[in-house]
Amino acid sequence: MAKTIAEINEKIKKGQAVVVTAEEIIDIVEEKGVEEAAKEVDVVTTGTFGPMCSSGAYINIGHAKPRLKLGGGKVYLNDVLAYAGLAAVDIYIGATALPDDDPRNKAFPGEFRYGGGHVIQDLVAGKDVKLSATAYGTDCYPRKKLETWINIKDLNEAVLLNPRNCYQNYNVAVNLSDKIIYTYMGVLKPNLGNANYCSAGQLSPLLNDPYYRTIGIGTCIFLGGGVGYIFWQGTQHSPTVKRTENGVPSAPAGTLAVMGDLKQMKPEWLVGSSFLGYGATLTVGLGIPIPILDEEICRFTAVKDEEIWTQIVDYSESYPQMIPGSLGEVNYAQLKSGKITVKGKEVPTASLSSYSKAREIANTLKEWIQKGDFLLAEPVAPIPGPESGITFRSLKERPIE
């Protein structure tokens, strides 16, 4: 018996919808079978909380008196460079932006204590942020300099707009070399000293809807502690990677572009983060509700850690040099056990993505839906699936003579 999103929303409004998390559905399907579970359960909630570099926020600061045109000038927020190539008082702050005087990796490994991600967290926390700008001056925008405190509550708009979040699966990173390396997957000790992974596995949104049957453009989501929307597939969206029998990709695959009003988000779900020797970024909390429209979707959401496989990749040589290949496959149950075996060696594992926070997000979203505070949105267009043939291309360099 198939259901529609409209029917599920009617149940949510009446407080009658059955909502469970992507962990809870596993036991329900095991106990009652897919057929029964699909009838009973209306919504499965998912969650993930990990560093997502392709994140940022645009803000409109309001016009100064006399007027000043930031476009084409230079703007800093708490000394972190923001993008000013837009209209007079619209700017975009990216998660990985740094202050001009940050030493970066000159004193290796750089610490990257404060960057764009931290600015976004401070804005969301309601802290005053220092804006300093220089402009070239025009007849209609004569002013050339501005230094002021700004606060999110006074901004016309503050919108989180992330071109790539929520990776559907990710690599496990190891280091085969004899030197310690500092990567976006954390500090990797030499000679397979540790293995870092970054996915919520069975709780992760796109691993619970592997063919994007319900998750599409317009889907309403939990984003940064507030409500957000999917507005496109994310950059590097690569739905055609290899999949296991259950349809789940066994390598990094789909991604999502998401946005939402920053003013209703919370600093504990948008956390400025520093990766030693790598850079600054933003750790984003994101959760997606999956409507159980039929048995197939129900079966997808019941996926377990041991059924989700991914690739072990060497970050000392193969990743930086773009040499394809994997050192083997592991599943998330193995990764979460604390150790895996790579090339015959037992290697301790650690995660960059917080599973306990992912669980908290799935439970929060469940509560919102149960209370009737959050309705499901019908996607206005799908995001491309494997049939699209879209693959992740690398750059073809063409020398400039």
Added chain:
Amino acid sequence: MKVSHRIVLHFPPRLVDQPIVYKLVKDYNLVFNILKASVTPGEEGVLVFELSGLERDYEAGMDYLKDLGVRIQPLGQDIRRNDTKCTHCGVCISLCPTGALFLDRGTMLVHFDPEKCTACELCVKPCPPRAMEVHF
């Protein structure tokens, strides 16, 4: 009975040039293993070490230090986790050499046991939200 403790000593500037550790070894038969030291003439000195020996020797050694005016602190107090910053990702657990940082596989929460911490600080900079703080 033999005891072993990891402690932090804070020396006032007037004691920095005194051979205090030598006295602990010679007069109190204590064995030391320095974990970290920062001693600059004219400024306060900090010494983090593991000290072992017979319990009565250890106690007598501690009394000697206190009488001199050395401030003594158990080590675990010096590396602290800022619980409002920790996101429980767990990336620290494979970097911690003593198992002071570990993951509860049921709740998937990261725990910090200051008793096991040797203040090596390997967790401090790799922590993405910088939740591990050094307090001396």
